[in-house]
Amino acid sequence: EAQVTQNPRYLITVTGKKLTVTCSQNMNHEYMSWYRQDPGLGLRQIYYSMNVEVTDKGDVPEGYKVSRKEKRNFPLILESPSPNQTSLYFCASSFGDNPNTEAFFGQGTRLTVV
Amino acid sequence: AQSVTQLDSQVPVFEEAPVELRCNYSSSVSVYLFWYVQYPNQGLQLLLKYLSGSTLVKGINGFEAEFNKSQTSFHLRKPSVHISDTAEYFCAVSNDYKLSFGAGTTVTVRA
Numbered sequence: 001e002a003q004v005t006q007n008p009r010y011l012i013t014v015t016g017k018k019l020t021v022t023c024s025q026n027m028n029h030e031y032m033s034w035y036r037q038d039p040g041l042g043l044r045q046i047y048y049s050m051n052v053e054v055t056d057k058g059d060v061p062e063g064y065k066v067s068r069k070e071k072r073n074f075p076l077i078l079e080s081p082s083p084n085q086t087s088l089y090f091c092a093s094s095f096g097d098n099p100n101t102e103a104f105f106g107q108g109t110r111l112t113v114v
Numbered sequence: 115a116q117s118v119t120q121l122d123s124q125v126p127v128f129e130e131a132p133v134e135l136r137c138n139y140s141s142s143v144s145v146y147l148f149w150y151v152q153y154p155n156q157g158l159q160l161l162l163k164y165l166s167g168s169t170l171v172k173g174i175n176g177f178e179a180e181f182n183k184s185q186t187s188f189h190l191r192k193p194s195v196h197i198s199d200t201a202e203y204f205c206a207v208s209n210d211y212k213l214s215f216g217a218g219t220t221v222t223v224r225a
Contacts, residue, residue, distance in 0.1 A: 031211075033213065040217055041217055042120075042204055042215040042217040043204065043215040044215070045212060056211065059212070090157055092158075099208050099211065099212075100163075103160065106157055
């Protein structure tokens, strides 16, 4: 089954404790991206990757890091989480090196930073 | 820079009535336009997209949208809604590599 898998689905952590949210897709898509969803703000793009070893900042990259060492994986790293990073996070992938085809979304990761 | 404005945050509608969700965008260059739907506790899925060609775009589940370049709008419509259309709807615009979403419109369908 074609899918984007995020782990964990739920995470509660403390301020300053480094964490990684994993994202994996099995569709051989080149383009992958991370978004955060906050009430009243919709989804905002954090980082995106057009292919292996090619990443760039989205609209809200501060406090986040990403890497794309393999085509299928695109982890999101929070080196020192803060409460304002409490949010619902989505990973998505698309065929081709841009988001102009259909984006396939993961189920989301709900992160709470206390 | 590009941005998306969804003009209605909440739209209540009765079952079998029509619905229209309004979306305006701004961009200095040509864009690609999308509508995504998010059902409760799920990720987003694509309803329809406009890349080029006919300005009337048909999508899944009976939805359609019309691209109006002069008004920079991409409104979503469905002539008759079902209870199962209760969800949050997002308009999005893409320019090259970035995808920008609107704040979302919550549609609640009542019997």
